Amino acid sequence: MVASLRNNTGKIEPLIPEVVPKHVAIIMDGNGRWAKARGLPRTEGHRQGTENLRRILKACVEFGVEILTIYAFSTENWKRPRAEVRVLMSILEMVIDRELRELHESGVQIRHIGELDAMAPALQKKIRYACDFTKNNTKLILNVAFNYGGRDEIIHAVRKIVASGIAPEQINEDLISSYMYTSPLPDPDLIIRTSGEVRSSNFLVWQGTYSEYYFTPVYWPDFDKEQLREALIEYSRRTRRFGQTDEQIKDE
Numbered sequence: 001m002v003a004s005l006r007n008n009t010g011k012i013e014p015l016i017p018e019v020v021p022k023h024v025a026i027i028m029d030g031n032g033r034w035a036k037a038r039g040l041p042r043t044e045g046h047r048q049g050t051e052n053l054r055r056i057l058k059a060c061v062e063f064g065v066e067i068l069t070i071y072a073f074s075t076e077n078w079k080r081p082r083a084e085v086r087v088l089m090s091i092l093e094m095v096i097d098r099e100l101r102e103l104h105e106s107g108v109q110i111r112h113i114g115e116l117d118a119m120a121p122a123l124q125k126k127i128r129y130a131c132d133f134t135k136n137n138t139k140l141i142l143n144v145a146f147n148y149g150g151r152d153e154i155i156h157a158v159r160k161i162v163a164s165g166i167a168p169e170q171i172n173e174d175l176i177s178s179y180m181y182t183s184p185l186p187d188p189d190l191i192i193r194t195s196g197e198v199r200s201s202n203f204l205v206w207q208g209t210y211s212e213y214y215f216t217p218v219y220w221p222d223f224d225k226e227q228l229r230e231a232l233i234e235y236s237r238r239t240r241r242f243g244q245t246d247e248q249i250k251d252e
């Protein structure tokens, strides 16, 4: 894939600003395997993955991505060994404690998607504070999917719709979208999954219907700015048809 991204002077093609995806979502996979390959504990993979997130955030701002959604802890991740769950929780806490000011100064707006209630009250409070503190920032929206599951999100939305007494004939796609955790943000244009796994793993089940997917064998801690650039260039070459024909798209 890399070869096809190079022009005849061997340089990587530049990004075309008009086709940079507005909303990129990432399944940051492969931390455990990255660590195992180096004889390190899995938790070291998560630490390196967190460092990498800082680099990718900067690269997103530089490339003109407006919204980044990261899959940091799924509703299924509770099944992991308790010590690893504790580390993942503490990483989120540490990111808020140590990085909030810098994220704020860089213009990052933090949003949380997922079920807050199952988390420790102190962590819930920190997440709420981080979201509130950065709510007026506009440089980059960072959606942190933590204790998030796509099916869980749909159940949550259906419950709220039913509880609010909405008539069945009023239910349409826009209404359901407005009950998703991501509302009012647009759906992701591009979903990247690192580490060679080729599945969506309950991530953005509703919102990802028409997203372009990009899979790479690179483990998350090694997915750097140039890897991101390649993903964005690959995206820029795709034709998004949303169910229409090529001819219809050309006529638009």
Ligand code: FPP
Residues within 6 Å of the ligand: 028, 029, 030, 031, 032, 033, 034, 046, 049, 050, 053, 071, 072, 073, 074, 077, 088, 091, 092, 095, 146, 195, 220
């Ligand atoms: C998947 O790798 C990764 C996770 C479950 C956690 C992702 C978390 C981070 C990158 C840290 C940043 C987090 C926050 C809260 C900002 P894996 O453990 O499934 O790797 P494996 O498939 O190789 O075992």
